[in-house]
Amino acid sequence: MAVYLLKRLLLAVPTLFGASIIIFLLIHIAPGDPVRVMLGPMDDPALRAKIVHQLGLDLPLHEQYLRWLGKAVQGDFGISVTIQRGSPVLELLAQRYSVTLELAFLSTIIALLIAVPAGITSALRQNRLSDHIARIVAMVGVSVPNFFLGIMLILIIGVSLHQPWATGGFVPLSKGLSENLIRMLLPAIALGTAYSAIIMRMLRSSMLDIMSQDYVRTARAMGIGWRSIVRQDIVKNALIPVTTVMGNSIGYLLGGSIITETIFRLPGMGRLIIIGVDRRDYPVIQGVVLSIVLIRIIVNLSVDILYSVIDPRIRYGAEGE
Amino acid sequence: MGTPDASTSEQSDLSTSVMAPTTEKKHRGLLQEIWHNFKKNRLSLAGGIIVMIAVALAVFAPVLSPHDPVKQFRDPPGQHSPLPPLSRSEEGALFLLGSDKFGRDILSRALYGCRTLLQLATGSITIALALGLLMGGVAGYRKGSWVDELIMRVVDVMLSFPTLVLAIALVGAFGIGKTDIGPITLSNMYKIAIVIAITYSPAFARVMRGVVLQEMAEDYVDAAKMSGGAGWQILTGEIFVNTIPPMIVQASLNMATTVLTSASLSFLGLGLQPPRPSLGIMLNEARDYLFGGAWWYPLVPGFFILLIILGFNLLGDGLRDSLDPRQARRTQL
Numbered sequence: 001m002a003v004y005l006l007k008r009l010l011l012a013v014p015t016l017f018g019a020s021i022i023i024f025l026l027i028h029i030a031p032g033d034p035v036r037v038m039l040g041p042m043d044d045p046a047l048r049a050k051i052v053h054q055l056g057l058d059l060p061l062h063e064q065y066l067r068w069l070g071k072a073v074q075g076d077f078g079i080s081v082t083i084q085r086g087s088p089v090l091e092l093l094a095q096r097y098s099v100t101l102e103l104a105f106l107s108t109i110i111a112l113l114i115a116v117p118a119g120i121t122s123a124l125r126q127n128r129l130s131d132h133i134a135r136i137v138a139m140v141g142v143s144v145p146n147f148f149l150g151i152m153l154i155l156i157i158g159v160s161l162h163q164p165w166a167t168g169g170f171v172p173l174s175k176g177l178s179e180n181l182i183r184m185l186l187p188a189i190a191l192g193t194a195y196s197a198i199i200m201r202m203l204r205s206s207m208l209d210i211m212s213q214d215y216v217r218t219a220r221a222m223g224i225g226w227r228s229i230v231r232q233d234i235v236k237n238a239l240i241p242v243t244t245v246m247g248n249s250i251g252y253l254l255g256g257s258i259i260t261e262t263i264f265r266l267p268g269m270g271r272l273i274i275i276g277v278d279r280r281d282y283p284v285i286q287g288v289v290l291s292i293v294l295i296r297i298i299v300n301l302s303v304d305i306l307y308s309v310i311d312p313r314i315r316y317g318a319e320g321e
Numbered sequence: 322m323g324t325p326d327a328s329t330s331e332q333s334d335l336s337t338s339v340m341a342p343t344t345e346k347k348h349r350g351l352l353q354e355i356w357h358n359f360k361k362n363r364l365s366l367a368g369g370i371i372v373m374i375a376v377a378l379a380v381f382a383p384v385l386s387p388h389d390p391v392k393q394f395r396d397p398p399g400q401h402s403p404l405p406p407l408s409r410s411e412e413g414a415l416f417l418l419g420s421d422k423f424g425r426d427i428l429s430r431a432l433y434g435c436r437t438l439l440q441l442a443t444g445s446i447t448i449a450l451a452l453g454l455l456m457g458g459v460a461g462y463r464k465g466s467w468v469d470e471l472i473m474r475v476v477d478v479m480l481s482f483p484t485l486v487l488a489i490a491l492v493g494a495f496g497i498g499k500t501d502i503g504p505i506t507l508s509n510m511y512k513i514a515i516v517i518a519i520t521y522s523p524a525f526a527r528v529m530r531g532v533v534l535q536e537m538a539e540d541y542v543d544a545a546k547m548s549g550g551a552g553w554q555i556l557t558g559e560i561f562v563n564t565i566p567p568m569i570v571q572a573s574l575n576m577a578t579t580v581l582t583s584a585s586l587s588f589l590g591l592g593l594q595p596p597r598p599s600l601g602i603m604l605n606e607a608r609d610y611l612f613g614g615a616w617w618y619p620l621v622p623g624f625f626i627l628l629i630i631l632g633f634n635l636l637g638d639g640l641r642d643s644l645d646p647r648q649a650r651r652t653q654l
Contacts, residue, residue: 018478026494037496139364139638143631145581147588147604148623155611155619167612251483258485259585263608273486274589277493285493292486 004308012301019293020072024065026289027055027282038081038280054079055283072290078283083275089287092272097291099170100268103191103260104253106184108246110192111199118196119203120235126208134200141197146256150190150263157186168264187264191256195249202245207238240310247303254292352566358643365639371632375625379436386429388414390598394424403427403615419617422606431621433598438629441514441593442579446572448518449579453525454561454568460526461533462556473530476523484520484582491516492591513592517582521575528571532564570640577633584626600626 027034035051036043051057055078056064071078077089084092122134158166166186171179210216211234219229258270265271269288276284359365378385388394394410396402402424409415410424418428460472479487492513500507507515536542537560545555586592587601595602600622607618 014474015477015481018474019481022478022482023490026490029491029494030496030500139634140627140631143577143634144627145584145588145623145630147585147601148619148627151604151608151611151619151623155616159611159614251486255483255485258489259589262589273489273493274591277489277497277591280493280496282493285490289482289486289490292483293481296483297481 077287082279082281096269096272106188107192111196114196115199119200123204123207138197146190153186170266187260191260206241250299355643362639368632368635375629379439382432382436386432388426388429390429390433418621430598434600441583444514445517449521452522456526457529461530479523487520536560574637577630
């Protein structure tokens with residue numbers, strides 16, 4: 001177990017390292033002087049010198065990278081240049097991530113609430129009407145862009161039904177849990193719908209896979225009730241691959257929250273990166289992207305490890321290599 | 322006299338009729354095999370039809386559009402844009418599906434929007450495919466070498482970024498709008514196509530490497546090597562041809578997400594720029610008019626995007642099932 005864990009960790013390090021090089025280079029890919037690009041009309045010599053120094057742009061490229069990486073490892077993601085000049089990027093990230101993570105969490109709950117019953121019903125009633133309907137709805141669910149769904153939710157519930165909570169905007173948790181949750185409901189549905197369709201399809205196909213296995217037939221032959229087989233064996237085992245798919249979908253949730261936050265005017269990190277791109281605030285863009293990649297790698301690693309705990313075959317397979 | 326002849330001819334007839342299906346099956350190429358499985362699946366056929374309709378709308382947008390997509394019509398007295406479906410401008414132009422905030426015809430803009438969206442997605446996927454073929458081809462052919470190791474590391478790293486996030490980061494690096502790279506000015510459309518292509522190329526590279534490895538195990542590669550062909554000749558001449566069918570399938574599997582990424586970038590204001598008709602931009606603009614009750618404004622472009630993605634998803638699902646008949650039996654409707 002320890003060997004496997006170490007192996008997975010060691011594999012993640014070079015990936016993270018490589019990603020940090022790409023993210024560092026973002027500021028240098030664009031042709032022209034990054035400081036002029038960032039400051040635009042605000043460009044003046046004193047400010048320019050300060051920013052060049054802050055970003056270490058006067059150093060050779062490899063030294064710049066090492067300095068940037070060394071600071072990033074210590075949690076110093078630099079200083080915002082145009083959005084909120086002088087504020088540490090980490091501070092901006094901390095303020096904004098609470099919103100994004102809450103959105104991601106609520107979307108996952110909504111996705112599971114829809115996907116688990118729908119997936120189980122669909123698999124157990126394979127090729128009956130309810131299965132066909134569930135699968136067609138899931139197909140449409142996967143295909144509907146979350147920005148279209150979000151706008152239609154605002155239009156139908158917020159505008160046509162005159163529900164003030166359904167028109168977007170954010171209420172911080174400190175102003176009351178219920179007020180906060182009701183504002184987050186539609187964004188979570190907009191983000192969670194496609195996610196639920198992904199989970200439902202995976203659950204259905206992995207249940208069908210298990211239902212065709214010999215041990216299920218043996219259990220039935222032994223006279224064990226179908227309901228208890230479904231509950232004890234099929235659903236439990238089918239949820240294992242579903243967990244992996246969910247872990248891999250963290251990228252979808254973080255990417256999707258950029259759009260969802262834009263539609264519903266939520267002050268999360270998705271909004272932050274869009275403003276960052278708009279105002280050419282390179283340290284902010286770098287900070288957001290680095291944090292997203294970091295979260296994604298950590299979540300994937302955790303899922304892999306969790307998976308190897310649940311299913312020892314994986315671990316032995318990897319160790320045997 | 323004629324009897325032995327007749328019996329041999331009868332025999333040969335019999336043998337060909339028995340042999341024919343097997344030889345035919347053996348010689349059926351991958352694409353034919355896929356088509357054979359594919360046409361049995363009704364939902365994916367529906368997807369194919371939806372895609373064909375979308376492509377037709379895009380190709381014939383100039384003919385089908387009732388108005389010029391960028392022409393701003395004047396509001397009739399007492400009314401303000403956006404106007405609801407079936408209303409008329411002061412000049413008397415009929416807006417079948419309503420007008421937008423500048424008094425432009427939404428139907429015409431949506432048709433042209435389909436055109437730009439499909440152009441962008443197809444362009445991106447073509448560039449991604451080319452990049453993937455190159456990276457995966459070289460990596461696979463030089464399996465185990467440092468080139469392979471380097472390329473696959475880069476692929477791993479790029480895959481650690483969520484697609485949309487990498488695309489946004491690249492647009493952030495280059496800036497919105499056209500970009501000058503040395504003496505070349507890259508138009509915004511090309512720039513976005515390249516950005517999206519970069520984000521999708523690692524997935525193609527990975528598949529391509531696998532396909533090349535599979536082909537390398539075939540006898541014909543050994544034969545080519547023994548007859549003294551140079552490495553790159555074998556790769557470009559012999560192996561490459563055989564990798565095309567599986568890569569085309571892979572490309573069509575990725576069309577739906579490429580369309581979604583393209584539309585998402587435009588919606589966020591980072592993709593195509595106004596006044597170019599774009600479904601993503603139309604949806605973004607519509608957000609400001611929701612409270613005025615302009616339901617047609619987001620509905621029309623959103624419906625078109627949904628239809629295109631749904632079409633490609635159904636098509637892709639069918640293709641995937643055709644590749645894996647075991648799976649197909651299970652998921653067929």
